[in-house]
Amino acid sequence: MGRAPCCDKANVKRGPWSPEEDSKLKAYIEQHGTGGNWITLPQKVGLKRCGKSCRLRWLNYLRPNIKHGEFTDEEDNIICTLYMSIGSRWSIIAAQLPGRTDNDIKNYWNTRLKKKLLLCNKQRKDHRPRTGSYINHNKLEVMKEHENFFATHQTINNAYSWPSQQILFSTLIAPQNHDLAESSSANSHNFQYSSTDEVYISQDQLCQISSTNQLASMNLVNGNTCNSSVMISNGYYPSNGVVINNGLQEYNNYNSVGLDHDALNSTSTTHSQQVDKSVLEMVNSSTISTTSQDQSTSWEELSPLVNYPPSVFETVSPYYVFEEQSLYMGLLKQ
DNA sequence: AAAATCAGCAACCGCAGTGAA
DNA sequence: TTTCACTGCGGTTGCTGATTT
Known part of the structure; x- marks a missing residue:
């Protein structure tokens, strides 16, 4: 048996709202509020609309201080x-x-911003040599920033859960094996070592590392809703099969970044939290094959345009490292 | 001028989470 | 503890005006 509909669809009006409906709804809510019940609201207002529709109309269009028009830089x-x-x-x-x-x-993202970023960076890319030298040049600066960041933002935002694919964008300045070992020893973490000198840690442990080791990826701190364990060795292996080589050791030699094809094409990704597949595909095309004919949609073209605004610095991780062509968003000024 | 295509956006749909009964 | 009504959210649809052919 399916779920009961929230309203009688045969008797509710659908489609665009008329100015009369707008003014009725607006006037009522401004005078009486929503009453905490959207379902009964249409009746009270005298509208033949679904409660959900009223809510949407109010939130997206009628409520005060809604900003319409062009987005600023x-x-x-x-x-x-x-x-x-x-x-x-x-x-x-x-x-x-x-x-x-x-x-x-x-x-805005779906129709314009994504395209805008691609277009702008395509123009940029035409005037830039294909090396990762600018990353190397700023390596120390970035490490320093990481150090400062973790020193001052250790309790950052545990409220969010991070999509698994997001690891793709947030990694990697992964600690080297021996770094982890030293870190674990120094901080009494109980890591499990495999015979192949790989280090397996849980999300919780990674969280602990992240708060004490400035080299760990900040976003992983918030993987608290992901139950699977993660592995850091020469690469990082999240549960969805995305494989990304680390990190500081191979700074100048990124060439084995890849994505699990099944994961990429999977339709079972968490629908509300996945990073846009098209973006993943951009990453895929730009990293797996450097000889790709179509480089017009690579991640390289998106990320450099993103600067990190101070206003969100308190909310999300500011550091993104992405293989040879990527940037530390917000740290490396264009 | 008409038809076809594209782009932008408002609105809808259905799922997941929450809290009250 | 379970059920269910309700809310909030993100993905998708489809309408409309603009642009291209």
Whole structure:
């Protein structure tokens, strides 16, 4: 048996709202509030609309201080940065942009911002040599920033859960094996060592590392809803099969970054938390094969345009490292 | 000028989480 | 503890105006 519908669909009006309906709803809510019950609201207002429809109309259009129109560059940056960090969690992103609705931001990303980023960076890319030298040049600076960051933001934002694919974007400055060993020893973590000198740790342990070792990836601190364990060795192996080589050791020699094809094509990814597959595909095409004919949609083209705005610094991890062509978003100024 | 295509966006749908009974 | 009504969210759909052919 299916779930009972929230309203009698045969007797509710659907489609675009008329100005009369808008003013009725607006006037009623401004005078009486929602009463905490959207389902009964249409009756009270005298509208033949579904309660959910009323709620949506109010939240996305009628409520005070809604901002419409062009997004500013700063807003663009915030959206991009948060998207790369937490994926398509539009309500959280919207919370960083007063006056903007999640629906607005979602539409803006899907129809314009993604394309805008691709286009802009394609132009940039034409004038830049294909080396990762700028990353190396700033390596120490970034490490220093990491150190500072973890020193001051150890309790950052445990409220979020991070999509598994997000690891793709947030890793990797993974500790080397011996770094982990030293870290574990120094901090009394109980790591399990495999015979192949790989280190297996749980999410909790990784969380502990992250708060004490500035080299660990910040985003992993928040993997608290992921039950699987993770492994850091020469690469990082999240549960979804995405494989990314680390890290500091191979800074100049990234060439084995890849994505598990099944994971990439899987339709079973958590629908509300996945990072846009098209973006994953961009990453895939730009990292697995450096001879790809179509480099117009690579991750390389998206990430450099994203600067890290101070206003969200307290909320999400600011550091993203992504193999040879990627940048530390927000740390390496263009 | 008409038809086809594209882009933007409002609205809908259905799932998951929450809290009250 | 279970059930269920309700809310909130993200993905998707489809309408409309703009642009291209």
